[in-house]
Amino acid sequence: MAVLVTGGAGYIGSHAVAALLERGEDVVVLDNLEQGHREAVLGGKLYVGDLRDRDVVDQVFGENEIDAVIHFAANSLVGESMKDPGKYYHNNVYGTLCLLEGMNRHGVKRIVFSSTAATYGEPERVPIDELDRTLPTNAYGETKLAMEKMMKWFDIAHGIKYVSLRYFNAAGAHESGRIGEDHNPETHLVPIVLQAAAGKRPHISVFGDDYDTPDGTCIRDYIHVSDLADAHVLAVERLRGGGDSAVYNLGSGNGFSVKQVIEIARNVTGRDIKVVTEPRRAGDPAVLVASSERARRELGWQPKRERLEDIIRSAWQWHQAHPNGYNGN
CATH class of the missing domain: 3.90.25.10 (UDP-galactose 4-epimerase, domain 1)
Structure with a gap:
C-alpha cells in the first residue's frame, strides 16, 4: 500500500516524502508545481496535476493502491489571503472537497491534514491547547478551519478518519x-x-x-521541518492502527x-x-x-x-x- 502526499513537492511536503521513504513506504505525490519543485521530490511517483481536476484525482487513486493521504496542498500566505480570500477558498476549501470526494469514491479512509495554529486566532491563553476557542483573524486560518470541519463531516458520513496537525512556523x-x-x-x-x-x-x-x-x-513558535514531517508519519501510523479522528498541536x-x-x-x-x-x-x-x-x-x-x-x-x-x-x- 502507498501513501499519497498532496503538495509533496512543497517545503514541508517534500520533507514528509523524505521521511516516508526513509521508513520504506511506497509514496505517491500529487502537486501542481505552482509553489513546489520537482527537484524536491526525492523518490516515489510524481503526478503533476491539480486536486480540483477530478480526472487527475481519479487517475492517481485508480493507478495506485493508496491506503492513506497526507494533505499539504494549499495556499498559505496570511497577507495574500486578506487581499484575495476567494483564491484561498477555491484552492484550499474546494480543493480539499475534491480530495475527500475522490477518497470516498475510491474507498480510502485515512487522511492526515497539515493544518495551522492560525485556526485559533488571538489566543485566550499561551501556550494554546487543542480545546481552546478557534476564531481565526485571517482568511488563511479561516479556510484551514473550514477544511478541518469538512473532514469531521466526511468522517461522520463516510467513515474517513482524519488527524489534523496544527502548527506555526516550520x-x-x-x-x-x-x-x-x-x-x-x-x-x-x-x-x-x-x-x-x-x-x-x-x-x-x-x-x-x-x-x-x-x-x-x-x-x-518555530519547529524544525523534519520534526514536523515525523509527526505526519506518526499520525499515519496512528490511523493505520485504528485510531479515531483527532486534532493535535505541534510546537516547542x-x-x-x-x-x-x-x-x-x-x-x-x-x-x-x-x-x-x-x-x-x-x-x-x-x-x-x-x-x-x-x-x-x-x-x-x-x-x-x-x-x-x-x-x-x-x-x-x-x-x-x-x-x-x-x-x-
Missing part, C-alpha cells in the same frame, strides 16, 4: 542537505532573514514593533520574537542584518505558541531538533549550498 532543512526552503515570493521569516544575511536583500522588514510583547515584536512550547530570531541569525551567520520597521500586517496576532503535550503523549512525537540556533543553522547551510534555491547554484 524552518530548517533536511540533514542530507538535498532539500530546503525555496518559495517565490519568500514570506517566511527565517529564510528572509538569511537572505538579508547573504546580501540577497538590503534589509529585513519588521512588521510592527508596538505589540504587547516584551520587545514589541510578534512572538511565534517556547516562543521567540521577531527581534530574537534576527539576533540568533546574526550569531549563527556572523553577518550584519539591517532591520527596517514597517506598519503591522493585517491579521497578525501578537503571540502564537502551541502546547504539543497531547501529540507527544498520544502520537509518541519527540522533536529531535528543538534549539532555534540549530534550526537556523541547518537552514543557513542549505541556503549557502543553494544560493538560488532549486534553480541552480
Whole structure:
C-alpha cells in the first residue's frame, strides 16, 4: 500500500516524502508545481496535476493502491489571503472537497491534514491547547478551519478518519542537505532573514514593533521541518492502527520574537542584518505558541531538533549550498 502526499513537492511536503521513504513506504505525490519543485521530490511517483481536476484525482487513486493521504496542498500566505480570500477558498476549501470526494469514491479512509495554529486566532491563553476557542483573524486560518470541519463531516458520513496537525512556523532543512526552503515570493521569516544575511536583500522588514510583547515584536513558535514531517508519519501510523479522528498541536512550547530570531541569525551567520520597521500586517496576532503535550503523549512525537540556533543553522547551510534555491547554484 502507498501513501499519497498532496503538495509533496512543497517545503514541508517534500520533507514528509523524505521521511516516508526513509521508513520504506511506497509514496505517491500529487502537486501542481505552482509553489513546489520537482527537484524536491526525492523518490516515489510524481503526478503533476491539480486536486480540483477530478480526472487527475481519479487517475492517481485508480493507478495506485493508496491506503492513506497526507494533505499539504494549499495556499498559505496570511497577507495574500486578506487581499484575495476567494483564491484561498477555491484552492484550499474546494480543493480539499475534491480530495475527500475522490477518497470516498475510491474507498480510502485515512487522511492526515497539515493544518495551522492560525485556526485559533488571538489566543485566550499561551501556550494554546487543542480545546481552546478557534476564531481565526485571517482568511488563511479561516479556510484551514473550514477544511478541518469538512473532514469531521466526511468522517461522520463516510467513515474517513482524519488527524489534523496544527502548527506555526516550520524552518530548517533536511540533514542530507538535498532539500530546503525555496518559495517565490519568500514570506517566511527565517529564510528572509538569511537572505538579508547573504546580501540577497538590503534589509529585513519588521512588521510592527508596538505589540504587547516584551520587545514589541510578534512572538511565534518555530519547529524544525523534519520534526514536523515525523509527526505526519506518526499520525499515519496512528490511523493505520485504528485510531479515531483527532486534532493535535505541534510546537516547542517556547516562543521567540521577531527581534530574537534576527539576533540568533546574526550569531549563527556572523553577518550584519539591517532591520527596517514597517506598519503591522493585517491579521497578525501578537503571540502564537502551541502546547504539543497531547501529540507527544498520544502520537509518541519527540522533536529531535528543538534549539532555534540549530534550526537556523541547518537552514543557513542549505541556503549557502543553494544560493538560488532549486534553480541552480
